[in-house]
Amino acid sequence: MGRRPQPDIKNRLLDACADYALAHGLPDRLEPLATATGTSA
Numbered sequence: 111m112g113r114r115p116q117p118d119i120k121n122r123l124l125d126a127c128a129d130y131a132l133a134h135g136l137p138d139r140l141e142p143l144a145t146a147t148g149t150s151a
Contacts, residue, residue, distance in 0.1 A: 123147055 126147040137143050144151040 123149070 127143060130143055130146040134142070140151040
């Protein structure tokens, strides 16, 4: 058994990652992207 899919969380994170990448480019480390999305690296 695994977790049930949570499309709302997935979509929120995808939108936040895309917004960050469009504004700043893709980072070479995960920390800036994690901070921008409110998650942990």
